[in-house]
Amino acid sequence: MTDHDFITGLPKAELHLHIEGSLEPELMFALAQRNKVAIPYASIEEVRAAYSFSRLQDFLDIYYAGANVLQKQEDFRDLAVAYFDRAAADGVVHAEIMFDPQTHTDRGIAFGTVIEGLLAGMADANARYGMTSKLILCFLRHLDEDAAFVTLAAAEPWLDRIDAVGLDSSELGHPPEKFARVFAAARAKGLRLVAHAGEEGPPDYVLQALDLLEIDRLDHGNRSLEDPVLTARLARTGMTLTVCPLSNLKLCVVDDMANHPIDRMIKAGLRATINSDDPAYFGGYIADNYRAAASARGLDRGDLVLLARNSFLGSFLPDDAVAAHLARLDAYVEASR
Numbered sequence: 001m002t003d004h005d006f007i008t009g010l011p012k013a014e015l016h017l018h019i020e021g022s023l024e025p026e027l028m029f030a031l032a033q034r035n036k037v038a039i040p041y042a043s044i045e046e047v048r049a050a051y052s053f054s055r056l057q058d059f060l061d062i063y064y065a066g067a068n069v070l071q072k073q074e075d076f077r078d079l080a081v082a083y084f085d086r087a088a089a090d091g092v093v094h095a096e097i098m099f100d101p102q103t104h105t106d107r108g109i110a111f112g113t114v115i116e117g118l119l120a121g122m123a124d125a126n127a128r129y130g131m132t133s134k135l136i137l138c139f140l141r142h143l144d145e146d147a148a149f150v151t152l153a154a155a156e157p158w159l160d161r162i163d164a165v166g167l168d169s170s171e172l173g174h175p176p177e178k179f180a181r182v183f184a185a186a187r188a189k190g191l192r193l194v195a196h197a198g199e200e201g202p203p204d205y206v207l208q209a210l211d212l213l214e215i216d217r218l219d220h221g222n223r224s225l226e227d228p229v230l231t232a233r234l235a236r237t238g239m240t241l242t243v244c245p246l247s248n249l250k251l252c253v254v255d256d257m258a259n260h261p262i263d264r265m266i267k268a269g270l271r272a273t274i275n276s277d278d279p280a281y282f283g284g285y286i287a288d289n290y291r292a293a294a295s296a297r298g299l300d301r302g303d304l305v306l307l308a309r310n311s312f313l314g315s316f317l318p319d320d321a322v323a324a325h326l327a328r329l330d331a332y333v334e335a336s337r
């Protein structure tokens with residue numbers, strides 16, 4: 001079996017995926033027409049040509065503008081269905097997907113429209129592929145904490161179908177401490193907690209996410225490596241990092257894939273995972289991310305299996321489901337020898 005096929009078939013979980021970031025230009029155009037929404041591009045080629053970023057904010061400006069075409073419940077369902085089709089083809093058997101309700105409620109789309117559409121897409125993926133999935137509600141950190149509380153209140157009727165809250169958008173200048181109270185409120189409601197930290201922000205933001213937000217999982221976390229004490233703590237406590245290699249390259253978190261720290265993370269004993277973040281914008285889905293990291297950093301099959309294993313261990317699945325996935329992963333490795 002080629003390495004390409006080994007990676008595609010490797011059973012894996014995706015733990016860091018923004019569903020709005022899976023909006024491919026083709027669907028963006030189709031929804032713009034269907035909903036009669038104007039978009040500032042004349043062609044699909046022009047959309048792709050606009051995807052050149054030198055930092056996180058360049059990307060976010062385009063990503064929030066693209067989300068304008070999402071208007072109706074079926075748009076969110078179609079978006080999710082398209083993602084799950086790509087994920088299934090890449091060997092994803094479980095996905096924990098993030099969504100940004102404020103991106104939609106702030107333009108007058110009801111919370112229920114967004115989440116019911118996504119839940120319909122998740123049910124479809126389960127019926128067609130047997131894929132399981134969970135929802136992570138992300139607060140936009142460039143907005144204030146009161147707005148996050150309003151969003152948490154809007155989510156109340158669906159809390160039994162939301163597993164976690166997260167924190168995304170512009171990191172610099174919006175440290176985790178800004179959201180300590182709303183994260184405590186979410187935890188009190190039984191939700192798990194994740195946060196983007198250490199993507200562009202300093203190691204201190206990772207520390208705040210650990211100590212002030214009490215996160216269960218760390219999104220990105222790359223800059224943790226600048227602090228050996230923090231790195232050792234993350235390794236000792238078994239914190240899962242959801243690393244996104246192609247995103248890191250496109251957003252200039254790394255200057256070259258040849259300098260990506262994924263193997264340093266593994267060697268430091270961190271529970272690193274590989275994910276796609278915003279695949280429609282960054283040039284690849286999860287298997288492309290595994291392949292890009294593997295070829296740039298010389299990861300062998302043992303490393304790839306470890307990354308897939310970590311994706312199940314770092315998921316919010318119950319222990320028996322994790323054990324079943326790990327057994328299936330072991331069987332896959334055995335059969336591919």
Ligand code: ADE
Nearest residue numbers: 018168169170196277278
């Ligand atoms: N929203 C979508 N993708 C993001 C990223 N990589 N960082 C912060 N916010 C995001």
Ligand code: ZN
Nearest residue numbers: 018168196277
């Ligand atoms: Zn992200």
